[in-house]
Amino acid sequence: MSWLYLGIAVVFEVIVGISASRAQGFTKPWWTIGTLVSGAIATFFLGLALLTFDVGVGYAIWTSVAGVGIVVVGALFLDQKLGWRKGLGIAIVIGGVIGLQLSGAA
Template sequence: MAWIYLLVAAVFEVVFALATNATNGFTELWPSLLTAGAAAGGIFFLSLALRTLDVGVGYTVWTGIGSVGTVVLGSVIFHESMNAGKAVAFVLIIGGVLGLKLSDRSATA
């Protein structure tokens, strides 16, 4: 169940990052409220996941998934640039996240 909580937390992390981009310096009400809500949701679900997972693994996986998701959706939604160097870096991040999950001693939890 901890890994499900972590995935939900990562989705909130992506929403948080994308909504922050739309706040216009926190001058836009609805994107600002979405940003605050997504930040709270991400931290809440991360805390549930960390009941079982090691903090080093949980936090790293959370930020890794959040980073990759933000870059992918940022390029689709906001037309941000993507090049070969970025793509290689994201593959490495995904590999690291998978490696952490596979090596975590509590992965069966």
């Protein structure tokens, strides 16, 4: 169940990243509310996942996978460029997450 909680936390953290960029320095009220609400939901589910995961490993996986998700969503839907350097960075992050999992994280 902790993986499900972590997955939900990642999805809402991706929403945080996209909403925060759309909030334009928190000058757009609806995007600001979306940022805050999705951030609260992401944190809530991360907290549930951390009942099982080691805090360092769970938090690292959460932020890493969410960061990759934000880059991918930005490239697919927000006309942001995804060059080879970003692709290499994503590959390195994914390798790190796999390494954490192989360490016996949860």
